[in-house]
Amino acid sequence: MQKELLVTDAQTLAFETNCHLFKDCGFHAPSVWSFMFEPLFTIGPVEFNKPMLLAIIGTFAILAFFWAGFSKPKVVPGKLQMVAEALYDFVHRGIAREVIGKKGEPFVPLLVSLFFFVWMLNLWAIIPIAQFPVSSVIAYPVGLALVVWVTYMTVTFRSNGFVGGIRNLCVPSGLPKPIYVLLTPLEFISNVFVRPFTLAVRLFANMFAGHILILIFTIATWYMLGTVLGTVYAGASFIMTLILTVFELFIQALQAYVFTVLTATYLSQALEEAH
Amino acid sequence: MMYLAAEKAQDPLLPVWPEIVIGLICFGIVFFVFSKKLLPVINKTLEERREAIEGGIEKAEAAQTEAQSVLEQYKAQLAEARHEAARLRQEAQEQGAVIIQEMKAEGQRQREEIIAAGHAQIEADRKAASSALRQDVGKLATDLAGKLVGESLQDHARQSGTVDRFLDELEAKAEAAR
Numbered sequence: 265m266q267k268e269l270l271v272t273d274a275q276t277l278a279f280e281t282n283c284h285l286f287k288d289c290g291f292h293a294p295s296v297w298s299f300m301f302e303p304l305f306t307i308g309p310v311e312f313n314k315p316m317l318l319a320i321i322g323t324f325a326i327l328a329f330f331w332a333g334f335s336k337p338k339v340v341p342g343k344l345q346m347v348a349e350a351l352y353d354f355v356h357r358g359i360a361r362e363v364i365g366k367k368g369e370p371f372v373p374l375l376v377s378l379f380f381f382v383w384m385l386n387l388w389a390i391i392p393i394a395q396f397p398v399s400s401v402i403a404y405p406v407g408l409a410l411v412v413w414v415t416y417m418t419v420t421f422r423s424n425g426f427v428g429g430i431r432n433l434c435v436p437s438g439l440p441k442p443i444y445v446l447l448t449p450l451e452f453i454s455n456v457f458v459r460p461f462t463l464a465v466r467l468f469a470n471m472f473a474g475h476i477l478i479l480i481f482t483i484a485t486w487y488m489l490g491t492v493l494g495t496v497y498a499g500a501s502f503i504m505t506l507i508l509t510v511f512e513l514f515i516q517a518l519q520a521y522v523f524t525v526l527t528a529t530y531l532s533q534a535l536e537e538a539h
Numbered sequence: 540m541m542y543l544a545a546e547k548a549q550d551p552l553l554p555v556w557p558e559i560v561i562g563l564i565c566f567g568i569v570f571f572v573f574s575k576k577l578l579p580v581i582n583k584t585l586e587e588r589r590e591a592i593e594g595g596i597e598k599a600e601a602a603q604t605e606a607q608s609v610l611e612q613y614k615a616q617l618a619e620a621r622h623e624a625a626r627l628r629q630e631a632q633e634q635g636a637v638i639i640q641e642m643k644a645e646g647q648r649q650r651e652e653i654i655a656a657g658h659a660q661i662e663a664d665r666k667a668a669s670s671a672l673r674q675d676v677g678k679l680a681t682d683l684a685g686k687l688v689g690e691s692l693q694d695h696a697r698q699s700g701t702v703d704r705f706l707d708e709l710e711a712k713a714e715a716a717r
Contacts, residue, residue: 296549296551299551300549309557310557311557316557316558316561319561319562319565320561320565322565323565323566323568323569326569327568327569327572330572330573330577331572331577334577334578334580334581335576335577335580337580337581337583337584338584339584339587339588339591348581349581349585352578352581372578373573373574373578374570374574376573376578377566377569377570377574378566380569381565381566381569401551401558402551402552402553402554403554403555403556403558403559403562404558404559404562406554406559406562407554407558407559407560407562407563407566408562408566410559410563411563411566468552472551
């Protein structure tokens with residue numbers, strides 16, 4: 265109760281008020297505040313919050329699942345191993361081999377980890393009680409994009425040497441010479457700065473927007489309850505919530521896939537021989 | 540839900556370092572376990588499975604080849620057996636014909652023998668009957684003549700062979716008449 269006194273109007277959601285349609289009460293749309301959490305506890309300067317907890321639980325959920333599937337593998341697989349193998353095969357064959365080819369074999373663990381980690385972070389959005397996509401907190405996509413960027417740069421310079429690496433990053437082959445004056449700086453900026461930035465922001469923005477969409481319809485369902493007409497509206501809003509939840513389920517997997525495929529594409533380009 | 544009670548909302552595009560660190564640590568754990576433990580283990584199993592499948596195919600091929608050779612062998616044996624059977628049948632037929640031939644010859648011989656024996660027997664019987672008849676007829680004739688003459692002509696007739704001579708004459712006449 266005391267907390268409510270401290271919370272400003274913008275920070276409140278309709279859930280926490282008895283605010284309903286036709287009762288001289290405004291709709292409290294979800295805002296940036298929907299993504300800010302009070303720390304569960306604090307260690308020195310570090311505030312430990314809900315997304316962090318979800319990230320940690322998610323990590324162990326992934327490991328528990330694959331550990332159960334893979335730790336004692338059988339040549340004739342059981343059901344769980346079969347599912348785990350199918351998922352692994354999807355990334356191994358569907359992404360690593362498809363995008364990079366035979367040379368992609370050393371990067372399979374990275375791609376597999378990326379795909380399932382991102383997917384898990386996204387999946388929290390529709391898991392009851394949690395109901396918050398960890399990847400809508402920009403720090404997590406940024407961290408992963410950093411990992412990808414470091415790998416991308418390392419592979420570029422390791423497989424091409426320093427000069428070759430620069431050429432790989434700045435000079436796309438097979439174009440008329442005058443174009444290079446314009447294209448070289450653009451390529452450099454695109455490959456070195458824009459790529460990791462868009463990689464992180466794409467994932468963040470998709471999950472952020474998805475979470476807001478679900479929030480809007482969930483809150484609206486609550487807000488419009490109370491009167492007969494309002495309940496009809498609320499029903500429609502609730503159905504929208506369900507539809508959007510299914511849609512988000514799809515988007516979550518898709519974004520994990522996109523993140524992994526783009527990583528694979530960058531690595532594939534890094535491994536390319538200079539012409 | 541709990542919301543931060545700060546006065547100013549934090550910029551959602553500004554990453555906070557503790558969250559980056561937590562994210563990296565979590566990802567690091569996932570990556571470490573996958574790359575060091577789970578993926579090598581499952582790759583080994585997948586390789587084993589591939590080998591098992593290939594081995595199974597090889598085994599099946601070997602079995603098929605063996606089955607093929609056994610079938611050919613069996614067919615050859617069957618053909619040989621048929622050939623042998625035909626040969627045996629032919630032989631049996633030939634032997635049968637020979638045996639029938641022999642039996643026929645043997646039957647013929649036995650028949651002739653029996654007929655010859657019969658003829659001899661009949662001849663002997665006839666001779667015996669004829670000699671007995673001759674004696675009886677002679678005796679009857681001499682007895683009758685003796686009664687007519689009044690004395691016994693028995694000894695005389697025997698000594699002189701009159702009766703025999705007469706009968707021989709009769710026979711000769713009968714022969715001539717025939």
